[in-house]
Amino acid sequence: MKCKIVGQNLKAFSKAIRVFAKISSEVLINVDNRSMKLQAINDNKTAFVDIKFDSNFFASFECTVDTKCKLFLKSLILVFRVVNIDKVVDNCTVIMDESMPRVVFEMKCLNGISREYFVPYMESTNLHYNSTVTAVNPSFKVQSKVLYECLHNFSTETRDVSLWLTPQEIQFKSYFDDIEEQNIMTSFAYGSRYFHNYCVNNDIHVTFDVKDLKTFLDFTIFRNQPLDCYFQASGSPIEFRMTSSDHYSATLILATHDFPDDLLPEPPSLNRRTVSSNRSLSLLRTGSLTEVPVNHTPSHNTSPANPNPIGHTNTGTTNTSAGPVSMELQTNANTDDFGEDFDDDEDGNHLFDQIIGQLNATLDQDYGDGDGTQASTNLRFTGTQLDRYHEAIIYGSPDDDDEYQDMGYTEDIVVPESEPEDTD
Known part of the structure; x- marks a missing residue:
C-alpha cells in the first residue's frame, strides 16, 4: 500500500492520530483497495474509536493487497507531533508492505527538507463492534x-x-x-x-x-x-x-x-x-x-x-x-425570579421597564400597612436610582438626608439621636 496526503487532509489525519493517542496506547490500521481504517479501544474497554478515510481522501492511493498492522501510538505520535502540520509539510507519503517490518512515513517539508520515519509494527487481531442502535432509538x-x-x-x-x-x-x-x-x-x-x-x-x-x-x-x-x-x-x-x-x-x-x-x-x-x-x-x-x-x-x-x-x-x-x-443553566427561558413571563414587545414596553414595574409592585406589597390596605407612601425607583442604590450598598451609604432623598425615598428618614457621651 502506498498513499499520499496533502493540505488540510493532512491536518485532519494528524488530528485523528492525536485522538487515538489520548484514548489508547495502540492503533490498528486496516487497508484495502477502497479505504484506510484506524481503530482503537481503551484499556478499560469503555471507549471504542473507528475513523475511516476513503480512497478519495488521499491525493494518491494504491493498494493491491489488503494490509493490516498494529502500531504503538507513542512512536506514531512523534511523526505527527507538529500541531499545524499543513503549514510545515507539503505532503506525506505512507508506505506499508508486509515484506517490511515497519511502516514508512516520508515527509516533504515546505523548506525543501525531506524526512523519513520508520515505525515498527506488530501483528494485529481483528477489532470489530456490532452496533445495536436502530432508527427507533432516541x-x-x-x-x-x-x-x-x-x-x-x-x-x-x-x-x-x-x-x-x-x-x-x-x-x-x-x-x-x-x-x-x-x-x-x-x-x-x-x-x-x-x-x-x-x-x-x-x-x-x-x-x-x-x-x-x-x-x-x-x-x-x-x-x-x-x-x-x-x-x-x-x-x-x-x-x-x-x-x-x-x-x-x-x-x-x-x-x-x-x-x-x-x-x-x-x-x-x-x-x-x-x-x-x-x-x-x-x-x-x-x-x-x-x-x-x-x-x-x-x-x-x-x-x-x-x-x-x-x-x-x-x-x-x-x-x-x-x-x-x-x-x-437553562436557556430558552424568558422568565425571571418573580415567576412571571416578560416580553420585549408586551404593551410596547421594554423588558427592563416591565421588570422595574414588577419591582415597584413588589415593594408596594412589602411596605403595606399590614391590614390589607396599601401603604400611603410607595417606594418608586428608576434605573439610575437602582444603580446608585447598588453602589451605596457596595461602597457605603451617604450620611446626609439629601443623598437619601436622591436615592428615591419619598418618606421621611428618622435618624435616632446619639446619646451624649458620659464625660464623668
Missing part, C-alpha cells in the same frame, strides 16, 4: 461546536457526566462516585431547539465518561462536522457518528454506567431560568451560569457503579449525592 443531530461548548461547561476535573433526555430538553449534571472527591457539581439544560432531528419520545438517562467524548470532539470540531448521537437505556453503549464531505467518517462507542432502579442519580433541579437571545450564534452566549450553594445529604452511600465494558454486562451501584456547589 437520537438527535448536533453541530460539533455546539456539543463542544455544552461539555466545556464542566471543569477539567469532571470525569463522568449524567444526561437526562426528555422530549423538551437535555439536562446535564456532573456525576461523582466518591463523595470525598466532590468539588463542583455542575448542572444545566438546553432546549431541544438547539439540536436537529431531535427524536426523544420517552425520558432516558445515561452516565458516561465525558473525557473520552471531549477527546473525540477535538477531532470532529475540525471544520465543525455534524454529529449523529444515538442513545439506549442505562447500561447499554451510546454512539456518536460523524460523516464528512471530505471523504472520511468517524464513530465513537461509549460504555455507560449501569445502576439499580433504586440508586439512579437524581436529575438536576433547575429552578433558575435565564433570558436568552435568539440573535446569538454561540450557545454559551444565550444564558449565564449561576453558582448556587447546595445543602444536600446523600441518600445513598454505597460502592460506585462502573461503566459496562463494550459488549459485556456489569451491574453496580452508586450514590445520588450532590456537591457543595451547583452551577445551573
Whole structure:
C-alpha cells in the first residue's frame, strides 16, 4: 500500500492520530483497495474509536493487497507531533508492505527538507463492534461546536457526566462516585431547539465518561462536522457518528454506567431560568451560569457503579449525592425570579421597564400597612436610582438626608439621636 496526503487532509489525519493517542496506547490500521481504517479501544474497554478515510481522501492511493498492522501510538505520535502540520509539510507519503517490518512515513517539508520515519509494527487481531442502535432509538443531530461548548461547561476535573433526555430538553449534571472527591457539581439544560432531528419520545438517562467524548470532539470540531448521537437505556453503549464531505467518517462507542432502579442519580433541579437571545450564534452566549450553594445529604452511600465494558454486562451501584456547589443553566427561558413571563414587545414596553414595574409592585406589597390596605407612601425607583442604590450598598451609604432623598425615598428618614457621651 502506498498513499499520499496533502493540505488540510493532512491536518485532519494528524488530528485523528492525536485522538487515538489520548484514548489508547495502540492503533490498528486496516487497508484495502477502497479505504484506510484506524481503530482503537481503551484499556478499560469503555471507549471504542473507528475513523475511516476513503480512497478519495488521499491525493494518491494504491493498494493491491489488503494490509493490516498494529502500531504503538507513542512512536506514531512523534511523526505527527507538529500541531499545524499543513503549514510545515507539503505532503506525506505512507508506505506499508508486509515484506517490511515497519511502516514508512516520508515527509516533504515546505523548506525543501525531506524526512523519513520508520515505525515498527506488530501483528494485529481483528477489532470489530456490532452496533445495536436502530432508527427507533432516541437520537438527535448536533453541530460539533455546539456539543463542544455544552461539555466545556464542566471543569477539567469532571470525569463522568449524567444526561437526562426528555422530549423538551437535555439536562446535564456532573456525576461523582466518591463523595470525598466532590468539588463542583455542575448542572444545566438546553432546549431541544438547539439540536436537529431531535427524536426523544420517552425520558432516558445515561452516565458516561465525558473525557473520552471531549477527546473525540477535538477531532470532529475540525471544520465543525455534524454529529449523529444515538442513545439506549442505562447500561447499554451510546454512539456518536460523524460523516464528512471530505471523504472520511468517524464513530465513537461509549460504555455507560449501569445502576439499580433504586440508586439512579437524581436529575438536576433547575429552578433558575435565564433570558436568552435568539440573535446569538454561540450557545454559551444565550444564558449565564449561576453558582448556587447546595445543602444536600446523600441518600445513598454505597460502592460506585462502573461503566459496562463494550459488549459485556456489569451491574453496580452508586450514590445520588450532590456537591457543595451547583452551577445551573437553562436557556430558552424568558422568565425571571418573580415567576412571571416578560416580553420585549408586551404593551410596547421594554423588558427592563416591565421588570422595574414588577419591582415597584413588589415593594408596594412589602411596605403595606399590614391590614390589607396599601401603604400611603410607595417606594418608586428608576434605573439610575437602582444603580446608585447598588453602589451605596457596595461602597457605603451617604450620611446626609439629601443623598437619601436622591436615592428615591419619598418618606421621611428618622435618624435616632446619639446619646451624649458620659464625660464623668
